[in-house]
Amino acid sequence: MLELRKSYNPKGIEEKWYEYWVSKGYFKPDSDSRGNTYCIVIPPPNITGSLHMGHALNMTLQDILCRWKRMSGDKVLWLPGTDHAGIATQNVVEKQLTAEGLDRHKLDRDAFIERVWKWRTEYGGKIIHQLKRLGASCDWSRERFTLDEGLSRAVIEVFVRLYEEGLIYRDNRLINWCPRCHTALSDLEVEHEELEGKLTYIKYPLSNGSGHITVATTRPETMLGDTAVAVHPDDSRYKDFIGKTVALPLTQRKIPIIPDAAVDSSFGTGAVKVTPAHDFNDEAIAKRQSPALEFITVIGKDGSMTEDAGSRYAGLDRYECRKLVIKDLKERGLIEKEQRYTHAIGHCYRCKTVIEPLLTLQWYVNVQPLAKEAIRMVREEKIRIIPKSWENTYFAWMENIRDWCISRQIWWGHRIPAWYCQKMQNAKCKMQNGVIVSRVMPPVCPYCGSEELVQDEDVLDTWFSSALWPFSTLGWPDKTNDLKTFYPTSVLVTGFDIIFFWVARMIMMGLKFMGEVPFRDVYIHALVRDVKGQKMSKSKGNVVDPLTMMDRYGTDAFRFTLAAFAAQGRDIRFSEERVEGYRHFVNKLWNAARFVKQSTEHRIQIPENFQLSTFNFQLPERWILSRLAATADDMNRALEEYRFNDAASSVYQFVWHEFCDWYIEMAKSEPVTSESVMSCLLYTLETSLRLLHPFMPYVTEEIWQNIKSEESEVKESIMISDYPKSMPRDYQAEEDMSCIMEAVMGIRSIRGELNISPSLELNVSIKTLSDITDKILRKNLQYVKRLAKAAEIKIGRNVRKIEGSAVSVKNSVEVYVPLKGLLNIDAEIDRLKKDGARVEESIAFLNKKLLNEDFLQRAPEEVVEKEKTRYNELVRKKERIVESIKKLKEVEVKE
RNA sequence: GGGCGGAUAGCUCAGUUGGGAGAGCGCAGCCCUUACAAGGCUGAGGUCACAGGUUCGAUCCCUGUUCCGCCUACCA
Numbered sequence: 027m028l029e030l031r032k033s034y035n036p037k038g039i040e041e042k043w044y045e046y047w048v049s050k051g052y053f054k055p056d057s058d059s060r061g062n063t064y065c066i067v068i069p070p071p072n073i074t075g076s077l078h079m080g081h082a083l084n085m086t087l088q089d090i091l092c093r094w095k096r097m098s099g100d101k102v103l104w105l106p107g108t109d110h111a112g113i114a115t116q117n118v119v120e121k122q123l124t125a126e127g128l129d130r131h132k133l134d135r136d137a138f139i140e141r142v143w144k145w146r147t148e149y150g151g152k153i154i155h156q157l158k159r160l161g162a163s164c165d166w167s168r169e170r171f172t173l174d175e176g177l178s179r180a181v182i183e184v185f186v187r188l189y190e191e192g193l194i195y196r197d198n199r200l201i202n203w204c205p206r207c208h209t210a211l212s213d214l215e216v217e218h219e220e221l222e223g224k225l226t227y228i229k230y231p232l233s234n235g236s237g238h239i240t241v242a243t244t245r246p247e248t249m250l251g252d253t254a255v256a257v258h259p260d261d262s263r264y265k266d267f268i269g270k271t272v273a274l275p276l277t278q279r280k281i282p283i284i285p286d287a288a289v290d291s292s293f294g295t296g297a298v299k300v301t302p303a304h305d306f307n308d309e310a311i312a313k314r315q316s317p318a319l320e321f322i323t324v325i326g327k328d329g330s331m332t333e334d335a336g337s338r339y340a341g342l343d344r345y346e347c348r349k350l351v352i353k354d355l356k357e358r359g360l361i362e363k364e365q366r367y368t369h370a371i372g373h374c375y376r377c378k379t380v381i382e383p384l385l386t387l388q389w390y391v392n393v394q395p396l397a398k399e400a401i402r403m404v405r406e407e408k409i410r411i412i413p414k415s416w417e418n419t420y421f422a423w424m425e426n427i428r429d430w431c432i433s434r435q436i437w438w439g440h441r442i443p444a445w446y447c448q449k450m451q452n453a454k455c456k457m458q459n460g461v462i463v464s465r466v467m468p469p470v471c472p473y474c475g476s477e478e479l480v481q482d483e484d485v486l487d488t489w490f491s492s493a494l495w496p497f498s499t500l501g502w503p504d505k506t507n508d509l510k511t512f513y514p515t516s517v518l519v520t521g522f523d524i525i526f527f528w529v530a531r532m533i534m535m536g537l538k539f540m541g542e543v544p545f546r547d548v549y550i551h552a553l554v555r556d557v558k559g560q561k562m563s564k565s566k567g568n569v570v571d572p573l574t575m576m577d578r579y580g581t582d583a584f585r586f587t588l589a590a591f592a593a594q595g596r597d598i599r600f601s602e603e604r605v606e607g608y609r610h611f612v613n614k615l616w617n618a619a620r621f622v623k624q625s626t627e628h629r630i631q632i633p634e635n636f637q638l639s640t641f642n643f644q645l646p647e648r649w650i651l652s653r654l655a656a657t658a659d660d661m662n663r664a665l666e667e668y669r670f671n672d673a674a675s676s677v678y679q680f681v682w683h684e685f686c687d688w689y690i691e692m693a694k695s696e697p698v699t700s701e702s703v704m705s706c707l708l709y710t711l712e713t714s715l716r717l718l719h720p721f722m723p724y725v726t727e728e729i730w731q732n733i734k735s736e737e738s739e740v741k742e743s744i745m746i747s748d749y750p751k752s753m754p755r756d757y758q759a760e761e762d763m764s765c766i767m768e769a770v771m772g773i774r775s776i777r778g779e780l781n782i783s784p785s786l787e788l789n790v791s792i793k794t795l796s797d798i799t800d801k802i803l804r805k806n807l808q809y810v811k812r813l814a815k816a817a818e819i820k821i822g823r824n825v826r827k828i829e830g831s832a833v834s835v836k837n838s839v840e841v842y843v844p845l846k847g848l849l850n851i852d853a854e855i856d857r858l859k860k861d862g863a864r865v866e867e868s869i870a871f872l873n874k875k876l877l878n879e880d881f882l883q884r885a886p887e888e889v890v891e892k893e894k895t896r897y898n899e900l901v902r903k904k905e906r907i908v909e910s911i912k913k914l915k916e917v918e919v920k921e
Numbered sequence: 922g923g924g925c926g927g928a929u930a931g932c933u934c935a936g937u938u939g940g941g942a943g944a945g946c947g948c949a950g951c952c953c954u955u956a957c958a959a960g961g962c963u964g965a966g967g968u969c970a971c972a973g974g975u976u977c978g979a980u981c982c983c984u985g986u987u988c989c990g991c992c993u994a995c996c997a
Contacts, residue, residue: 032956032957033957033959034959218993218994225997241997242997243997244997245997256997288995288996289996289997290996290997292996293996293997294996294997297997298996298997299997300997301997305995305997306995307995307996307997308995308997309995310995369996369997370994415925415926416925418924418925419924419925419992419993422923422924422925422992422993423992423993426993426994522991522992523992553991555990561991590934590935590945591933591934593934593935595926595927596926596927596934597926597927597990597991598934599933599934600933601932601933601934601946603932603933603945603946603947604933604934604945604946606946606959607945607946607959608945609959610957610959610960611945611959612959613957613959613960614956614957614959614960616956616957617956617957617959617960618956618957619956620956620957621956621957622956623956624956625956667937669937671934671935672935672937675935675944675945678944678945679944686956686957687961690956691961771963774962774963775962775963775964776963777951777962777963778950778951778962778963778964779950779963779964781950781951781963782951783951783952784951784952784954784961784962785952785954815954815962868941871941872941875940875941875977875978878977878978879977880976880977880978881940881977881978882977883977884976884977884978885940885977885978886940889940889978892940893940
C-alpha cells in the first residue's frame with residue numbers, strides 16, 4: 027500500500043490512472059450492463075484547434091455526466107471525434123506552403139489534399155491528447171473524423187437524397203464571398219461588426235441636363251456597377267424623376283430612376299443607388315423590377331475591380347478604388363458632402379476579411395421544410411433545451427431560416443457528388459443542364475451517354491457533415507448495432523454560439539434521416555470569459571490556458587472550479603483564485619483521507635455489505651451519515667437537472683464543513699479502536715469519494731485505491747463502483763446534533779471574541795433550556811469538551827452562572843465561561859450589548875409584523891405560527907442577555 | 922431596429938414554487954491543537970442598481986428608468 031504524502035501532488039498520479047482506466051476498457055460501454063443506455067456525442071473540436079477554456083468546460087461537464095451515469099449503472103457511450111474544419115485547416119496548410127514559396131495551385135489538387143492529410147496526421151491529434159489530460163472518459167476505440175470513410179459515405183448519401191427530393195438545388199445569386207479565403211460563406215459564417223465609416227453623398231446628373239439627383243452610399247466604388255437609382259414611389263420630392271435616367275458619372279452608362287417601396291424616404295436623400303451585383307438589398311430591388319435590372323459585376327473574387335469597372339479602375343483593390351472614385355468625383359464637383367456614419371460590416375468568421383457580396387453559382391439546401399419539423403420537436407418537448415431561455419433564440423432563427431449555401435470553393439472537404447456533362451448531346455441532357463448527382467462517379471452521362479464528365483470542383487460546408495454527426499458517427503447509413511442501441515443520444519452539451527451552426531442543423535438532419543430526434547436534451551452552457559467579463563481572445567491577450575491551469579493546480583481542482591462556476595444561464599468570469607481555492611479543497615480531502623487511513627490502519631476495510639443498522643452508532647455517527655445521505659440526494663437531484671454548481675457546492679460543504687470540521691474532530695474524542703467510529707469514518711470517506719469522483723476523477727481514484735478493502739476486491743476502480751443513491755435520513759440526529767453545535771459554538775464565540783488563547787482549557791457551565799437538551803448534552807459531553815477545548819463542563823437545567831463569567835445565549839442553551847482574572851468585564855459587556863442590539867432589531871421587526879392584523883389573517887397559519895415562536899424565543903433571549911449584563915455590572919461595581 | 926441576459930459583501934458568484942439573504946477569495950483578531958498553515962477558531966462587512974405597482978409581506982412577480990454584456994437584422 028502506498029503511503030499518502032502530507033500534501034496532494036497530482037504529478038504522475040493523473041497519467042497513471044488515466045492509462046489504467048483506458049487499459050481496463052472502462053470507457054467502453056459495458057456490454058454486461060442491463061441499465062439504461064446513455065450516450066453523448068462530443069462536439070467535435072477542429073483539428074486545427076488547441077484546448078481552450080470553452081473546450082475544457084464543455085468536456086468537464088460531459089465527463090461529469092458520463093461518469094455519474096456510468097457509476098449509476100447506465101450503459102454509457104461517450105463518443106469522441108474531430109472535425110476537419112475545411113476553411114481553417116486549408117488556411118493553415120496554405121500558410122505553410124506560402125512559407126515554402128509554394129501555393130496550392132502549383133501543387134495539384136491531389137497533392138494538396140495529400141499534404142493536408144499529412145498535416146492532420148502530424149498535428150491534428152493534438153487536441154485529442156489535451157482532452158485526455160482533462161480526464162475525459164470517451165470511448166477512444168470509437169473515435170471518428172468528419173472526413174473518414176464512413177462519415178464521407180453518410181455525407182454523400184444525404185446529399186444525393188436531398189437532391190433527389192429537390193431540397194438541394196443550384197442557383198446563381200448573391201452570396202457572401204470572402205476575397206481572402208476565396209470561397210462562398212453561408213449567412214452564419216459572416217460576423218457583423220459595427221464600424222465607423224463614411225456616408226458619401228454623390229450627385230448623379232440627369233441625362234437631360236435638367237439637374238441632378240443625390241444618392242448617399244457607404245460604398246462609393248460600387249457606383250461603377252450601378253444599374254438604377256431607386257426612390258420611394260410615394261416620395262413627392264421625386265415624383266417627377268421616376269422614369270427619367272441619369273448619366274452615371276465616371277461611366278458611359280445611362281441608368282433609370284425607378285420606384286421601389288423598400289426605399290426609406292427619411293434616410294439620406296431618399297434616393298438610393300442600386301448595385302444589384304454587390305448588395306443584397308439592391309439584388310432584391312433589381313429582381314422586383316420588370317424587366318429585371320442588369321447585374322454588373324465590378325468587383326472580382328480577389329476583391330479587386332474587374333474590367334467592367336472601366337479601364338481606369340480595373341485591377342485596383344476595392345478600397346484603393348474607393349479613394350480614386352471619390353477623388354475623381356470631387357474633381358467633377360459631384361460630391362455633395364461626406365458624413366461620419368457607423369454601420370455594421372460583414373467579416374469572414376475565419377479570417378476577418380470584409381466579405382463581398384458576389385453573384386455566383388452555388389449549391390443550396392432548402393431548409394424550411396426541415397425546419398418546420400425541427401421547431402415542432404422543441405415545441406412539443408421531444409427535445410428539451412436547457413436552460414429554457416435559449417428556446418426563444420432557437421425558434422427565432424428557425425422560423426426565419428433562409429436557404430443554406432453549402433458549396434465552398436476550397437479543396438479540403440467533402441467534394442460535391444455532382445458531375446457536369448460536357449457534351450449535352452440531347453434534349454434530356456440539356457433539360458438537366460447536364461447536371462448529374464450520384465453516389466459514385468457515373469461512367470457515362472446517364473442522359474446522353476457522353477463520356478466527358480467533369481466533377482464539381484467544390485466541397486461542402488464543414489457544418490454539412492457536422493449536422494450528421496449524431497448518426498453518422500454511429501455507423502449510418504449502415505444499420506449498425508450502435509445506431510440501434512445509442513440513437514437518439516441522451517444529451518448534447520454545447521455552447522450557445524453554435525446553436526444555429528450545429529444544434530439546429532443536427533435536429534433537422536436527424537429528423538429527416540433517422541425519423542427521430544438526435545438527442546433528448548440540449549444543455550447549453552456558459553461562455554468562459556476573463557475576470558473582467560471580456561471574451562477571451564488571442565488579440566486581447568487575456569486568454570487563460572487550461573493546460574497551464576492543470577499544470578499549476580492539478581486537473582481535479584481545475585475541473586471542480588469549472589463545475590462550480592457552471593451556473594445555468596450565466597457566463598463564467600474565470601478567476602484563477604477560485605482554482606487555487608479548490609486546490610485547497612483537493613488537499614483537504616487528501617488530508618482527511620490520511621487521517622482516516624491512519625486511524626483505521628489496523629482495520630482498513632469496510633465490512634462487506636456494510637449495514638448501518640448493524641452498529642450501535644452514537645449521535646455523531648448518526649448525524650454525519652444523515653448528512654451524507656442528504657448530500658447524495660442533493661447531488662443526484664442537481665445532476666439530473668444539470669445544476670453542476672449546486673452539486674459541486676453541496677459536496678464541498680459536506681466534505682469540508684461537516685465531515686472534516688465536525689465529524690472528524692468528534693471522532694478524535696473516541697478511542698481509535700472503536701469499531702463503529704472506524705467504520706463510519708471509512709464509510710463516509712469512501713462514499714464521499716464516490717460522490718466526488720465525477721468531478722475530481724484522479725484524486726478520488728488515488729485515495730480510493732489506497733483505502734479500499736484488500737480482501738474483498740469486488741471492484742477494481744472507483745470509476746466502476748456504484749454512485750451513492752438515496753440513503754435514509756436521521757432527522758432526529760440532525761436536530762439533536764444542533765444542540766451540541768450550539769454549545770460548542772457558544773464557547774468558541776466567547777473564546778474568539780474575548781481573545782482567549784485556544785490552548786487555554788476552560789471551565790464551562792452550560793444551562794440547558796429543556797430536559798431533552800439536557801439529556802443530549804450529558805450523553806455527548808465528551809464531544810463538546812473536545813471541540814470547545816473545555817477542561818470541565820457543568821451541565822444542568824438550573825446551573826447558576828458564576829460571578830464574572832462570559833455568557834453566550836443560544837436557543838437551546840446558555841453557556842457560561844468563568845474567566846477569573848482573565849475577564850475584561852467591559853469587553854464582555856460590549857459583546858453582550860452588541861448581541862442584544864441585534865436581537866432587539868429582530869424583535870422590533872417581528873413585533874410590527876405580528877401586530878399587523880392583515881398579516882395574522884392572511885398569511886398561512888404555519889407562517890404566523892413560525893414567526894410567533896421566533897418572536898417568543900427572541901424575547902426570552904433578550905431577557906437573558908439583559909440579565910447577564912446586569913450581573914456583570916454588579917461584578918464590576920464590587921471590584 | 923428587434924430580442925435576450927445581467928446589476929446581491931471589497932472581489933468572483935449562489936439564492937428552485939414571495940415569509941428579514943449565503944459561499945469562496947480577500948480583510949481583522951487569536952492559534953504551528955499529533956489529517957491538513959494549501960490549516961483551525963472567531964469576527965467585521967449588504968437601503969439585494971433606481972422609481973413605481975401587486976401583496977398582509979417583494980432580492981424574488983409586474984411596469985418604467987439608468988448602466989453593462991450578448992445575440993440578431995438588407996436603412997443605402
